[in-house]
Amino acid sequence: MARRISIAEEELVSLLKNKDQKGFNVLYNNYSGALFGVINKIVQSDDDANDLLQDTFLKIWRNIDNYDSSKGSIFTWMMNIARNLSIDKVRSADFRDSSQTISMEQNIIYQIDSEHQTMMDVDSIGLRKVVDNLKPEYRQLIELVYYQGYTQAEVSEEYGIPLGTVKTRIKAAVGSLRAMLSGLWLIVTILF
Amino acid sequence: MNIQEYIASGVLESYVLGLASEKEVAEVEQMAIKYPEIKAELRAIEDALESYAFANAQTPPAHLQSKIWEQIETEIGVEGKQTKVLDFDSGKEIDYDKQQAPKLTGFYGSYLRVAASVALLGSLLANIYFATQWKETKTNLSVAVNENIKLQKDLKSQEGVMQPSEVSLIMDPQIKMSKLVGQKGAENSTVMLAWDTKTNKVYVVRGNLPTPPAGMQYQLWAIVDDKPVDAGVFDIKNNTQELKKVPPAKAFAVTLEKQGGSPVPTSDIMVMGI
Numbered sequence: 001m002a003r004r005i006s007i008a009e010e011e012l013v014s015l016l017k018n019k020d021q022k023g024f025n026v027l028y029n030n031y032s033g034a035l036f037g038v039i040n041k042i043v044q045s046d047d048d049a050n051d052l053l054q055d056t057f058l059k060i061w062r063n064i065d066n067y068d069s070s071k072g073s074i075f076t077w078m079m080n081i082a083r084n085l086s087i088d089k090v091r092s093a094d095f096r097d098s099s100q101t102i103s104m105e106q107n108i109i110y111q112i113d114s115e116h117q118t119m120m121d122v123d124s125i126g127l128r129k130v131v132d133n134l135k136p137e138y139r140q141l142i143e144l145v146y147y148q149g150y151t152q153a154e155v156s157e158e159y160g161i162p163l164g165t166v167k168t169r170i171k172a173a174v175g176s177l178r179a180m181l182s183g184l185w186l187i188v189t190i191l192f
Numbered sequence: 193m194n195i196q197e198y199i200a201s202g203v204l205e206s207y208v209l210g211l212a213s214e215k216e217v218a219e220v221e222q223m224a225i226k227y228p229e230i231k232a233e234l235r236a237i238e239d240a241l242e243s244y245a246f247a248n249a250q251t252p253p254a255h256l257q258s259k260i261w262e263q264i265e266t267e268i269g270v271e272g273k274q275t276k277v278l279d280f281d282s283g284k285e286i287d288y289d290k291q292q293a294p295k296l297t298g299f300y301g302s303y304l305r306v307a308a309s310v311a312l313l314g315s316l317l318a319n320i321y322f323a324t325q326w327k328e329t330k331t332n333l334s335v336a337v338n339e340n341i342k343l344q345k346d347l348k349s350q351e352g353v354m355q356p357s358e359v360s361l362i363m364d365p366q367i368k369m370s371k372l373v374g375q376k377g378a379e380n381s382t383v384m385l386a387w388d389t390k391t392n393k394v395y396v397v398r399g400n401l402p403t404p405p406a407g408m409q410y411q412l413w414a415i416v417d418d419k420p421v422d423a424g425v426f427d428i429k430n431n432t433q434e435l436k437k438v439p440p441a442k443a444f445a446v447t448l449e450k451q452g453g454s455p456v457p458t459s460d461i462m463v464m465g466i
Contacts, residue, residue: 131248142241170211
């Protein structure tokens with residue numbers, strides 16, 4: 001599932017390559033929530049998140065011609081742009097110096113606590129319920145590597161887990177997510 | 193290399209999560225081109241993580257969309273002109289695309305579509321209900337109008353019918369009834385009088401006379417001692433009119449006089465009786 005976009009990906013990419021506002025609006029309406037969620041989790045600051053969302057869209061716009069659909073989906077590509085910009089920001093000197101800096105541990109606790117999801121995208125409520133059922137350790141692992149840009153080696157070192165186990169767990173976590181989402185897809189299909 | 197083993201190794205997840213080494217990345221990309229199963233597996237992993245990102249989506253502040261677009265326009269430049277349309281609400285020119293509502297898809301979109309369908313059905317039922325009510329009201333109104341017309345007709349026809357007060361006047365033993373009949377030139381005219389023998393009051397109960405010309409009125413005369421005594425003027429209408437007090441008269445007569453009456457009769461007698 002997860003193809004929640006209203007137009008085909010190929011169509012979106014060609015719209016973006018045309019560099020017109022329609023393409024931008026489709027892109028923004030479909031992906032800004034997911035990208036903003038990622039950015040917000042990493043930087044934990046409204047002002048920085050707003051700036052980073054802008055930087056992300058500017059970078060997408062500048063680099064759309066470099067996107068190669070054979071190497072992955074448009075979302076994975078955009079997500080990596082958002083994530084890398086946000087991680088760079090968090091690791092930058094001026095961000096570390098600011099009072100808004102939160103340690104990685106605090107960050108994770110914050111992320112796991114779903115009560116903090118104040119600006120919940122309405123489109124994601126159904127999905128959210130499914131994802132909430134993910135085992136905490138799987139969830140934490142996905143948060144670390146997907147959102148925080150931790151390498152497997154860093155996770156292994158930080159949590160004292162053998163590297164091989166980290167890889168296996170990541171695979172299991174993604175597998176668990178896939179299983180749940182296919183179940184959700186079934187329910188949604190039956191209901192509507 | 194065994195494809196299933198390769199999938200099971202977890203390298204595809206690493207690739208999608210951006211954790212793979214340069215060597216691994218090149219390898220995965222080669223494998224994906226070569227084996228459709230690996231491409232499909234990569235896609236499934238991407239979808240799962242995309243769903244995870246959507247599950248954690250947060251709505252950015254509303255003003256950001258236009259702000260970012262302005263930034264794109266100024267920094268990068270946009271090829272082609274945007275279609276501008278006039279916005280009815282603000283009266284300002286806006287970009288055509290901005291007036292399009294974002295498309296709702298996925299779970300919530302389906303939910304909204306169902307909700308919209310239910311709302312539409314409700315609206316249709318309400319339409320039927322109110323249309324029926326309206327029809328009923330219309331029927332009720334026409335019934336009421338017809339009843340009103342009938343009542344007005346009845347009221348008109350009632351004018352020829354004696355009222356209870358008139359009946360009791362006629363039936364009163366001290367009242368003397370007198371019928372005046374048409375004279376030459378007014379043979380079809382009649383006037384019914386009532387004279388109270390105790391109070392000497394005289395009443396015109398009914399007058400069947402031609403409508404008088406403008407400025408003229410019928411005047412009743414009591415013939416007392418062979419002389420006409422003014423008994424008052426009256427109108428041609430079908431109800432009892434009280435006139436003047438007159439002494440016991442030998443006869444009564446009606447003439448056509450100027451409005452308000454005349455001290456002496458100046459025209460021919462229309463009706464006369466004892």
